[in-house]
Amino acid sequence: MLRYKADYKSLVYMTITTVLLFIQWNLAAWNFFLYLLSLFMAISVAVMAHNHNHLPIWKYKGLNTLTDFWLTLFYGFPAFGWIPTHNLNHHRLNNREADYTITYRISEKNNLFTLLSYPTISSYYQQKPIHDYLKKLYHTERKKFFVALGQYAALGLLYAVVFSLDWKKALLFVFIPHQVSLFSVLIFNYVQHVHTDEESPVNHSRNFTGFLNFLLFNNGYHTIHHEKAGLHWSILPQAHKEIASTIDAVLIERSFWGFIGRVYFLGLFSARFRTDSMRLRRQRMIPAMVHPQ
Numbered sequence: 607m608l609r610y611k612a613d614y615k616s617l618v619y620m621t622i623t624t625v626l627l628f629i630q631w632n633l634a635a636w637n638f639f640l641y642l643l644s645l646f647m648a649i650s651v652a653v654m655a656h657n658h659n660h661l662p663i664w665k666y667k668g669l670n671t672l673t674d675f676w677l678t679l680f681y682g683f684p685a686f687g688w689i690p691t692h693n694l695n696h697h698r699l700n701n702r703e704a705d706y707t708i709t710y711r712i713s714e715k716n717n718l719f720t721l722l723s724y725p726t727i728s729s730y731y732q733q734k735p736i737h738d739y740l741k742k743l744y745h746t747e748r749k750k751f752f753v754a755l756g757q758y759a760a761l762g763l764l765y766a767v768v769f770s771l772d773w774k775k776a777l778l779f780v781f782i783p784h785q786v787s788l789f790s791v792l793i794f795n796y797v798q799h800v801h802t803d804e805e806s807p808v809n810h811s812r813n814f815t816g817f818l819n820f821l822l823f824n825n826g827y828h829t830i831h832h833e834k835a836g837l838h839w840s841i842l843p844q845a846h847k848e849i850a851s852t853i854d855a856v857l858i859e860r861s862f863w864g865f866i867g868r869v870y871f872l873g874l875f876s877a878r879f880r881t882d883s884m885r886l887r888r889q890r891m892i893p894a895m896v897h898p899q
Contacts, residue, residue, distance in 0.1 A: 612840035613663040615823070616654055623647040623680055630779050631772075641778075646821075648783035651680045652791035653822045657839050659688035675757060679764050682784025684757035686750075690739035691732045696795075697835050700811075701804040706731045707792075709800040716800045716881050718870045725792035797865065798828040802857060803884035808833075809854050813846065814862045826862065829853055854884070 608614065626644045630637065655677045657663075662670040674685040691706060699705035707728050713720050743751035768776035803809045814826030827842040830849055837845055850858065859865045872879040 607665055607669065608663055609661065609665055610663075610838050610840055612838065616657070616663055619647065619650050619654065620676060620680075623651060624676075627680075627779055631775055636778070644779070644783055645786050648680070648787040649790045650822060651677065652787040652794075653825045655681045655685055655688065656692070656791065656825075657823055659685065659692065660835055661838055671753065674753075675760055678757040678761055680783075681787050682761070682781075683788060684754060684761065686739075686754045686757060687732075687736050690735040693835075694739075695735055697832065700832055701799045701802070706735055707795055709796055710885065714883060714886060716869065716883070717873065720800075721793065721796060721870055724796045725789045728792050728795070729788070794825060797862075801881040801883040801885065803888055805888065806884070808849065808852050809857055809884055812857045812859065812865075813850075813853065814859050814865070815846070816859075816861045816864075818862050819843070829857070856882075 630640055658673060664670045677685040696705055696707050701708055740754060768780050798812050802811055808829055811828040811832055813828050819826045823839040824842040827846040830842055830845045868879045869881055
């Protein structure tokens with residue numbers, strides 16, 4: 607029933623995420639290590655939501671719809687929201703001006719403040735395409751419109767139930783993991799595009815090739831994902847190898863956490879650890895090419 611056998615891994619992750627919620631809810635005392643694991647699983651849910659949105663894991667529509675609802679409940683936002691904000695906008699524009707998720711909306715800089723403020727700013731601007739998409743569905747595809755409303759309703763019902771049962775547990779085991787999930791996927795988008803060149807055929811994305819890909823469904827191979835968005839996550843490493851030599855080496859990082867530590871923490875003290883904007887570099891070159899000395 608699965609399109610790709612590799613998605614048994616997705617099912618295992620979904621099972622672990624679900625079981626962790628029930629275990630933690632019923633434990634007599636808070637368990638630090640289980641909680642850390644649940645936050646990691648929340649991050650993985652964001653990646654799975656992204657992957658399922660591009661290539662649904664099941665061959666059957668009904669199972670994919672059920673998966674959308676599961677993702678909604680554990681991601682913290684209706685799964686359909688990826689369509690107007692990501693598929694129809696980000697992948698079409700790829701960090702260009704009309705992309706609602708552009709990394710340079712407020713500042714061309716790349717530092718700890720821009721990194722941490724980006725998710726809130728990006729989330730705010732993504733509400734418009736979601737609203738417009740729902741309006742369009744209402745007039746053109748009423749069935750999909752009600753499915754989308756159903757996802758909102760399911761999420762609302764989840765919050766109503768868990769907060770009525772125990773508001774402290776609801777905050778700790780549902781609301782906070784949701785925020786971690788939503789926050790992390792936007793952080794990933796930011797570091798994968800900030801200070802790249804949105805007009806370049808291949809240098810529009812930053813790639814991470816290390817161990818985190820094993821844990822998070824090869825999410826670090828971002829250039830090839832933009833070039834072939836429908837490619838299953840299990841195929842991305844080999845596809846990345848085929849184009850890696852065409853990508854500027856500065857956009858291929860081994861370690862995600864090494865990049866975070868170097869750029870956003872060591873970069874606070876020394877400019878040599880900071881990134882240089884390929885976008886601004888290109889813009890500086892254009893006048894020189896038009897008006898050579």
